[in-house]
Amino acid sequence: MRAVVVKEPGGPEALDVVDLPDPVAGDGEVVIDVVAAGVNRADVLQRQGHYSPPPGASDVLGLECSGVIASVGPGVTAWKVGDPVVGLLAGGGYAEKVAVPQEQVAPLPEGMDPVTAGGLMEVAATVWANVFMAADLQPGERLLVHGGGSGIGTMAIQMAKAFGAWVAVTAGSEAKLEACRELGADVAMNYREIDFVEGLRAATEGRGADVILDNMGAAYLQRNVAALAHDGRLVVIGLQGGVKAELNLGALLAKRGSVAAFGLRGRPRAQKGEIVSDLVSSTWPLFADQTLNPVIHATFPLEDVREAHRVLDESSNIGKVVLTL
Structure with a gap:
């Protein structure tokens, strides 16, 4: 089979x-049999040598795919050959074929084309696991999403709005901010021009965010704590701004706040299965009626994988980049 590796x-x-x-x-x-595979920031980090696959995972890049079941192993009861599916992977998606635990496979959402679905599972599972399962975002609460124009950001906006939350985002260009507004963001702030803490306070009458989904890590830690509402929950899912920062525990204690950091790729198989099961039961009807849609910035054939990665390197994408096979 054809597959993408890092030399x-x-x-x-x-x-x-x-x-x-x-x-x-x-x-x-x-x-x-893979039809399409999403390109994610984690793939870029792996290419750069900063994010090794978990033990036992494929060295081939790719954390999500769409396709058709080609074969089933012993003990598989949920799937049969020919089923159209999407998969949440620990690696291996940039290839013509990939082996996946049956718990990490979900049916292709009704009415969704397979190429669009290639960019679905990693972002949808990340948002669901962190914003809803871990941070327990509730209707009427306020969510702040950093990197609102990314694949995860565009999905987080849609999911939060679908479940009745108020959403603010940060992004670095007017094109990305406008895309976020079109997806339903109530407030969109250019982080190059606005202090998001002050912008959020102004937009919420000083209350701040009940939940913050953060891809920056160290660079935003102190300001994220300052932006939290009382009983607020900060969830860190990326470290683009570094790994070490000073945390003012007094400020966190005064707000009764919490800070958590969660990865998805390295979780045990059973945990991933629980996430996929909860995600499907809670959101697949919303994908079927197009309340939710993966935002696809561009597609590239597998042979043009280098060009696909250049788009992410430039951070010019709004939504997902997808490889087709």
Whole structure:
């Protein structure tokens, strides 16, 4: 099969399309014939040598895909050959075939085309696991999303609005801010021009955000705590702004706030299965009626994977970049 590997850490030129043996479904696994695979920031970090796959995971890049079940392993009861599906992966998506635990597979949402669905699972599962399962965002609460124009940001806006929350975002260009507004964001702030803490306070009459979804880490930690409402929850899912920062526990205590950091890729299989199951039961009807839609910035054939990565390197995308096979 054709697959993308990193010959040595570096820029997009480090990516090569090579021939590898087809995967074989193990116990409780299925093999998917891949139609499309999403390109994520984690893939860029892996290409650069900063994010190794979990033990036992494929070295091939790619954390999500859409496709059709090609074979099933022993003990598989949920799927049969020919089923159209999407998969949440620990690796292996940039390939013609990928083996996936059956718990991490979901049916293709009704009415969604497979190419669009290639950019669905990583962002949808990340938002659901962090904003709703971990931070327990409630109707009427206020959510602040950093990187509102990203794949995760565009999905977080839609999900939060669908479940009755108020949403503010930060982004770095007017095009991204306008896209966020069109998706339903109540407040969109250019982080190059506005102090988001002051902007959020002004927009919420000083109350702040009940939940913050943060992709920056250290660079935003103190300001995120300042932006929290009382009983607010800060969830860190990315470290684009560094890994170490000083935390004022007094400020956090005064707000009865909490700070948590969660990854998705390295979670145990059972946890991923719970996330996928909860995600499907809670949101698949909303994808079917198009209340929710993955935002696709561009698609590239697998052979143009270097160009796909350059788009993410430039941070010029609004929503997802998807590879097609």
